[in-house]
Every structure is written in structure tokens, then in C-alpha cells.
Amino acid sequence: MSEKESNGPMELPWVEKYRPERLADVVGQKEIAKRLESYVKNRNLPNLLFSGPAGVGKTTSSIAMAKELFGGSFQQNFLELNASDTRGIEVVRGEIKDFARTLAFDSGFKIIFLDESDALTQDAQQALRRTMEKYTRTVRFVLSCNYSSKIIEPIQSRCVVFRFKPLSSKEVEERLKMICANEGLKIEEKALKAIYYVSQGDLRKSINILQASSSFSKSITEENVYSVSSRARPEEIKEMIKFALNADFLKAREKLDFLLFEYGMSGEDVILQLYREVMDLPEDELPSKTKIELVDIIGEYNFRLVEGASERIQLEALLAQFGKFKK
Numbered sequence: 001m002s003e004k005e006s007n008g009p010m011e012l013p014w015v016e017k018y019r020p021e022r023l024a025d026v027v028g029q030k031e032i033a034k035r036l037e038s039y040v041k042n043r044n045l046p047n048l049l050f051s052g053p054a055g056v057g058k059t060t061s062s063i064a065m066a067k068e069l070f071g072g073s074f075q076q077n078f079l080e081l082n083a084s085d086t087r088g089i090e091v092v093r094g095e096i097k098d099f100a101r102t103l104a105f106d107s108g109f110k111i112i113f114l115d116e117s118d119a120l121t122q123d124a125q126q127a128l129r130r131t132m133e134k135y136t137r138t139v140r141f142v143l144s145c146n147y148s149s150k151i152i153e154p155i156q157s158r159c160v161v162f163r164f165k166p167l168s169s170k171e172v173e174e175r176l177k178m179i180c181a182n183e184g185l186k187i188e189e190k191a192l193k194a195i196y197y198v199s200q201g202d203l204r205k206s207i208n209i210l211q212a213s214s215s216f217s218k219s220i221t222e223e224n225v226y227s228v229s230s231r232a233r234p235e236e237i238k239e240m241i242k243f244a245l246n247a248d249f250l251k252a253r254e255k256l257d258f259l260l261f262e263y264g265m266s267g268e269d270v271i272l273q274l275y276r277e278v279m280d281l282p283e284d285e286l287p288s289k290t291k292i293e294l295v296d297i298i299g300e301y302n303f304r305l306v307e308g309a310s311e312r313i314q315l316e317a318l319l320a321q322f323g324k325f326k327k
Contacts, residue, residue, distance in 0.1 A: 028167040051148035052164030055202030058144040076105040100135040117143040118150035166201025187220040194225040244322035267311030
């Protein structure tokens with residue numbers, strides 16, 4: 001008996017299970033979806049460049065567009081590559097050229113989807129530019145990136161650029177509620193807000209957090225969400241900030257200990273949440289001038305952590321710096 005037969009059918013991750021099959025079902029990018037649908041309707045499209053943060057629908061839109069365009073010949077006419085895995089010139093000279101030089105099956109052209117294309121080296125991008133010119137009759141390129149500024153200008157000029165925006169809390173929460181209904185889960189309103197707080201408009205991350213939280217129980221709480229995502233509640237970060245600003249270093253340090261050990265947060269996690277909560281504090285609690293100085297300090301300590309300095313020492317030094325602003 002095979003492993004599949006003994007354990008039952010393999011369950012897909014929810015990110016894949018609930019990935020939209022049609023452009024009309026893509027969450028939160030209605031205008032972009034409409035423009036892509038017009039390409040499908042006309043059975044033609046230019047080279048495309050999808051730019052935007054992670055988890056907002058770039059890959060999903062590409063796959064949904066190709067499935068609507070090619071139908072049953074999707075597998076033969078669509079090549080998906082991740083430039084982070086194969087970022088050198090060899091992938092352009094090899095796999096991409098091999099796929100591009102053959103004629104499309106039951107269609108006028110093929111599609112090559114190059115995910116995270118901003119990871120391509122400069123040489124690879126130059127080679128890709130020439131490939132885009134040479135095989136324009138048989139293939140269309142869809143490039144996806146987080147930062148379009150990292151794509152060389154000659155490639156950008158050969159593409160129609162679509163800028164994907166982070167999803168709103170309403171859009172993310174509606175999708176999560178739909179998944180919960182399908183999976184037989186109950187979720188608190190506070191838990192939905194917590195998932196959005198942690199994911200910051202990244203739907204893929206939101207769905208992964210939801211699936212991880214469901215392993216605790218069928219009723220998902222705010223506590224489950226913060227536990228599985230290794231993030232602190234906003235009010236706990238604010239409390240630490242207030243202790244530090246009042247020069248109560250020992251209490252601020254005690255709160256830092258709690259965050260590091262109770263939630264298993266990394267130093268960078270703490271600094272990123274610290275930055276968010278400093279910016280969110282109202283003017284009457286923290287004047288704009290003080291915020292500017294604090295952000296400058298936070299940036300300096302974040303740089304030190306990235307360069308490999310001791311997390312513990314740098315975080316405590318950061319809290320000590322905050323004490324200089326006691327009123």
C-alpha cells in the first residue's frame with residue numbers, strides 16, 4: 001500500500017487550495033483584473049511587468065490570466081520560473097530560450113512568467129532584453145517584482161507596467177471569513193484584526209497565519225494569532241515604549257524580556273513593531289519632532305542588527321536612548 005493510499009489524499013496548503021482560478025476572483029485588484037481580462041478577450045497581450053509588495057496577487061493574476069487564455073493547453077504554453085532560484089545568465093540562455101524558440105500549442109504565443117525578476121543579475125537582465133526582442137512572435141513575458149526600480153530601463157520600456165497595491169483590511173477579512181466558512185472554523189473579530197495587523201495587506205501571509213492558527217482549535221482567537229506569528233500585541237509594544245520614554249529602563253527591559261521569550265520574537269521583529277507603534281502614537285502623547293528623532297535612532301539600531309551586532313545589547317541600548325526624551 002502506498003503512502004498516499006494509507007494516509008488518504010494529500011491536503012493542499014490553503015494558499016493553493018483557495019488560489020483564484022479566474023481573474024474576476026482575484027482579491028483587491030479590480031482595475032488590474034479588468035485590464036488583463038481585456039487582453040484575454042482580444043487573445044493578445046504585450047509583455048507585462050507586475051510590481052508591488054508580496055502576497056497581493058501578482059502570481060495569482062498571472063496564472064489566472066494564462067488559464068483563461070490557454071484553457072486546456074495551459075501546461076504546454078505556460079512556463080513559471082523563480083528568478084531567486086536561478087538568477088544568473090544561464091537560465092536566460094538555457095531554459096527560457098529553449099521554451100521560447102518552440103511554437104505555442106493551440107495558441108498564437110506562449111507565456112513565460114518570471115517571478116521575483118528583480119533578483120536577476122544585470123547580465124541576466126541584459127540577456128533577457130535581447131531574448132524578449134528575438135522571440136516576440138512566439139512568446140510573451142510576464143515579469144513580477146517587488147521593486148520595479150531594480151529592473152533595467154530597457155526591459156521596463158518593453159513592458160506594460162501594472163502596480164499592485166496592498167490589500168485593505170476589508171478585502172483581507174472578507175477572504176478569511178470565506179475560508180473559515182468553508183473549513184468549518186469560527187473566528188473572533190479581534191483575531192481578524194490581529195491577522196491584518198501582522199500581515200499588513202499580504203493575503204498569502206494572512207491565509208498562512210489562519211491555517212497555522214486553526215491547528216490550536218476550530219475557534220480562532222487573537223491569542224492564537226499572535227502566538228503562531230511570533231508578534232506582540234500592539235498595546236504591549238506601546239507599554240514598553242512608554243516605560244522607555246519615562247526613563248524607567250528596568251521595566252522597559254523587563255517588557256523586552258517578555259516579548260523575546262514569550263513570543264519568540266527576533267530583534268528585527270521587535271524593532272519593526274517598535275517603529276510602527278512609535279509612528280501610530282497620537283500627537284498629544286508623542287509630538288512629531290520627538291517622533292522624527294526616535295525614528296532616526298530606530299533606523300540606526302536596525303542597521304546595527306542587520307550588520308550582525310548583538311541583538312540583546314542593541315535592543316537594550318535602544319531603550320536606553322529613548323529615556324533621553326523624558327519630559
